[in-house]
Amino acid sequence: MSATSASAAAHFSESKSLPKIAWGKGSYVYDVTGKQYIDGSGGPAVFCIGHGNAEVNEAIKAQLDRVAHGYRYTFTSDPLERLTEIVSARCGGTLRRMVFVAGGSEAVESCLKLALQYHAARGEMSRRRFIARQRSWHGNTLGALSISGFLERRAPFEGALVESSFVSAANAYRPPAGVKPEQIADFCAEELEREILRVGPERVAAFVFEPVVGAAGGAVPAPPNYARRMREVCSKYGVLMIADEVMCGAGRCGTWRALAHDGVEPDIMAVAKGLAAGYLPLGAAIYSEKIAGPIFEKHGGALTGHTFAGHTAGCAAGVAVQTIVAREGLVEKVATDGVHLMDNLRAELGQRDYVGDIRGRGFFIGIELVADRDSKEPFDASLQLHQRVRERTFENGLICYPTGGNVDGVRGDQIILAPPYNATRAELDEIVEKLARSLTEVMGGI
Numbered sequence: 001m002s003a004t005s006a007s008a009a010a011h012f013s014e015s016k017s018l019p020k021i022a023w024g025k026g027s028y029v030y031d032v033t034g035k036q037y038i039d040g041s042g043g044p045a046v047f048c049i050g051h052g053n054a055e056v057n058e059a060i061k062a063q064l065d066r067v068a069h070g071y072r073y074t075f076t077s078d079p080l081e082r083l084t085e086i087v088s089a090r091c092g093g094t095l096r097r098m099v100f101v102a103g104g105s106e107a108v109e110s111c112l113k114l115a116l117q118y119h120a121a122r123g124e125m126s127r128r129r130f131i132a133r134q135r136s137w138h139g140n141t142l143g144a145l146s147i148s149g150f151l152e153r154r155a156p157f158e159g160a161l162v163e164s165s166f167v168s169a170a171n172a173y174r175p176p177a178g179v180k181p182e183q184i185a186d187f188c189a190e191e192l193e194r195e196i197l198r199v200g201p202e203r204v205a206a207f208v209f210e211p212v213v214g215a216a217g218g219a220v221p222a223p224p225n226y227a228r229r230m231r232e233v234c235s236k237y238g239v240l241m242i243a244d245e246v247m248c249g250a251g252r253c254g255t256w257r258a259l260a261h262d263g264v265e266p267d268i269m270a271v272a273k274g275l276a277a278g279y280l281p282l283g284a285a286i287y288s289e290k291i292a293g294p295i296f297e298k299h300g301g302a303l304t305g306h307t308f309a310g311h312t313a314g315c316a317a318g319v320a321v322q323t324i325v326a327r328e329g330l331v332e333k334v335a336t337d338g339v340h341l342m343d344n345l346r347a348e349l350g351q352r353d354y355v356g357d358i359r360g361r362g363f364f365i366g367i368e369l370v371a372d373r374d375s376k377e378p379f380d381a382s383l384q385l386h387q388r389v390r391e392r393t394f395e396n397g398l399i400c401y402p403t404g405g406n407v408d409g410v411r412g413d414q415i416i417l418a419p420p421y422n423a424t425r426a427e428l429d430e431i432v433e434k435l436a437r438s439l440t441e442v443m444g445g446i
Contacts, residue, residue: 024051027420027427029399037394040431041401045214045247045364045418046273049324056279059320063313072310079315086322087275087284090256093265094288099302100310100318104246104272105139107283108208110304111268112143115206115240118291121298127205130162131195131239135169135406137216138208138244147208150216151409165199167191169213172223173357173368174376174407181223189229196237206240206268207233211258212361214247218406218414219359219366221253227262240267240291246283247364250274251325251421254335254362261361267291280317330421338362341417341428348436354443363421367435368406369413378411383446386413392442398434 019031027050029037042048049056063079070077080100088096099114101107112130119127132138132147139145145154146162149169154161170188172181179187196204207230213220234241243249243266248258250271255261257269268291272283285304295302308314325331342358342365349355349367356370369389371379379385386402393400406412419431 026050026052027423035397037397037399038427038430038434039399039420040393040435041399041416041418042273042420043278043399044273044401045252045416046278048250048252048274048277048421049321049330050420050422053277053279053324055324056277056317056320059316060279060313063316067312069308069312069314071307072305077310077312077315079312079319080310083315083318083322086319086326087271087286090322091269091286092257092260094290095257095265095269095286096289097292097302098284098286099305100315101283101285101305102281102308102311102314103283104270105141105144106306107246107270107272107285108139108144108147108244109141110285110302111208111242111244111270111287112147112206113304114268114285114287114291114295114302115242117295117299117303118240119205121294124202126200126202127238129165129199129203130206130208131165131167131192131199131204132208133169134166135171135213135217135220135409136208136210136244137214138210139246148216149409150405152405165195167195169217169220170209170223170226171213171217171220173220173359184223185225185229188226189233192230193233193236196233196239201237201239204237204239206242208242208244210244210248211262212248212253212364214364214416215401215403216406217366218368218403219248219361219364219416219418221359221361222262227259227264231264231266242266243269246270246272247418248361251331251334252362252364252418253360254331254338256331258361275321276314276317277321279321280311280314282311282314282318325421328422334362334421337423337425337428338365340425341365341419341432344429344432345417345435348432349439352439352443354439363417363419363423365417367415367417369415378407379413379446381405381411385442385446386415388442389413389415389438393435393438396434396438396441398431398438400431400435 134149136149269286276282357368386404401416
């Protein structure tokens with residue numbers, strides 16, 4: 001490893017050298033020393049059918065034997081057309097148009113551009129402002145970062161980000177000050193309406209949100225009726241609704257569209273991680289016929305996407321993954337086994353005095369750690385508790401996804417579990433056992 005590479009590896013692992021991965025199969029991966037890890041978070045909630053799936057690998061190899069990629073302005077392809085059909089059917093409703101890209105940040109960026117292009121095509125060039133939420137994460141491109149309420153990840157880039165508005169997070173465990181959990185939907189809808197009116201409805205392009213907040217909040221689902229009320233406000237003022245389902249979508253929450261749980265259809269939607277399950281980079285910006293109409297009439301098509309948009313081998317991977325997910329009923333399995341996983345976590349961890357909340361949907365579950373259960377006071381940020389949990393679970397052969405700052409951008413520690421959809425119940429129980437043991441060891445030293 002070069003000095004530069006070693007330095008980068010040390011930086012991203014908080015000054016500790018990373019192990020080198022050797023191979024993976026199913027819910028497990030192995031490093032070059034032979035150590036086994038159960039992948040309790042699917043990496044960053046991406047490896048939704050596990051590792052080393054022979055059927056997916058063969059589909060990719062077969063496509064590579066024919067051609068790796070047909071540039072989208074030169075050719076279409078069978079994998080591209082087939083995946084479009086599959087995703088359209090899974091989305092249902094009017095979400096039938098899409099641009100396939102190389103990952104989640106690019107998918108969100110494309111969603112923003114589609115919203116702007118739609119308004120431009122209708123002659124409303126003043127609609128340039130986006131409204132997003134505090135405690136949100138939408139990606140690492142400058143546009144996606146501009147609408148992310150994630151203090152730690154934004155800080156180095158402030159001053160170069162696109163001006164956006166931010167409204168309150170929607171978290172039943174930590175509602176806005178003075179708001180009861182059952183009042184969150186109405187409070188947030190009224191707040192969104194006030195911000196639209198403050199900015200000027202003629203200037204607002206879209207409201208962007210995660211139906212279940214991922215890294216920035218810790219698998220926080222939208223409270224009851226929240227999405228419907230926000231949809232009503234958006235529709236009232238001609239503001240588009242963009243659902244960022246990069247992390248929570250493609251079946252992770254027990255419905256293929258996470259927002260389907262709430263009975264709401266967005267105008268535009270980003271999906272990525274579970275689409276090709278990490279076998280090749282793939283994401284999609286999906287949009288409705290309402291959005292497509294003016295865009296195609298005025299500009300002839302979506303003005304977004306890059307060299308590898310609709311990558312042929314990437315789409316072949318997506319087709320193979322989605323075929324397996326449908327054939328094996330994995331979305332339905334997630335809905336059922338998600339209850340088993342949640343019940344097990346609550347039984348093992350729910351009574352511990354440092355566990356404040358266990359929440360989520362399907363195979364997307366967050367555990368929030370607190371210094372005081374009654375007051376919900378988080379641990380002091382200087383403890384870097386989430387980092388200690390990450391290191392100890394890894395030592396114990398469990399990959400999970402702890403992050404910090406979920407309370408106010410600085411304080412807060414939470415752990416995300418997002419196992420493969422086809423993980424067995426024995427494997428789910430192993431994840432819970434290793435997490436419980438690791439927490440006991442970590443908290444004994446606090």
